[in-house]
Amino acid sequence: MNRVAAVDCGTNSIRLLIAEAGPDGGLLELDRRTEIVRLGQGVDATGEFHPDALARTFAATDAYAALIRDAGVPSSRIRFVATSASRDARNRDAFFSGVHDRLGVTPEVISGDTEAQLSFVGALSRVRPGAEPVLVVDIGGGSTELIVGSAAGAVASAVSLDIGSVRLTERFLSAHPPAPEAVAEAAAHVDAQLDTSGIDFAAVGTWIGVAGTATTLAGVHLGLEQYDRARVHGSVITLPALHALFTRLVGATVEEIRALPSMHPGRADVVTAGTLIAVRIAERLRVEGWLVSESDILDGTALDLLRTAGPTGPH
Structure with a gap:
């Protein structure tokens, strides 16, 4: 088997x-x-x-x-x-x-680096970008991975930054809604990380988002009453829509965010911080929108397992 x-x-x-x-x-x-x-x-x-x-x-x-x-x-x-x-x-x-x-x-x-490679392979396993180079972004709880590569799956560069939705919330955005000064401080912290990441954001042809922040935002953007992976996968959040989502979230209480259709209750208190990271990345891009993929590091890890293991176990 x-x-x-x-x-x-x-x-x-x-x-x-x-x-x-x-x-x-x-x-x-x-x-x-x-x-x-x-x-x-x-x-x-x-x-x-x-x-x-x-x-x-x-x-x-x-x-x-x-x-x-x-x-x-x-x-x-x-x-x-x-x-x-x-x-x-x-x-x-x-x-x-x-x-x-x-x-x-x-x-x-x-x-x-390994996390970035697995995320990139996983993201491209089920979506086809329209232009190169491709930027895959995985906004996690503790870190954010930025991976640039080709549509064929070859990684050109990758970086893991110590900014994530949980880490940013605990440091700057624990109040809901946060004070404007706290939002500005958090944004400056994210900007400092992005500015020294070595990623050529202006050259990116396709921006793909994977994992919880991207998929959660896609569900809210689509107005889904219940989360639907099939509808989220391959959906696109335009950059104006992404900014509008952030404006909506940053002015809301956790209870108001949790009440949004398709919002996972466990993400309600950290999704604003994750969205802030996405918005600061979007500011540096020249693409029209954020392509959301339901395939990610899990898919990359499973594919790697299938390649390296025989019918009954590893070689």
């Missing part, structure tokens, strides 16, 4: 993809789940995982372990990638051992 399971654990969410090889060489998705666990709660300030955050993450991992077992995926064909929060936490050994006890695999704390 050529079946794999990929788990992506970031600062805000933990996500699962169970898939097998499709007839066209791509992925045949069998199950995909997302849980908001906020593993990065307080990590920026304390440097450690909070016990409550670990408990939430382990509970989600228990549920994923049952799904993976039911799908018949052996531990040799599971890959658990952990990103920004896990790179920063001093007590990450407790996280590693807790996941290993539940899944039989140790989390792989991937570098920003």
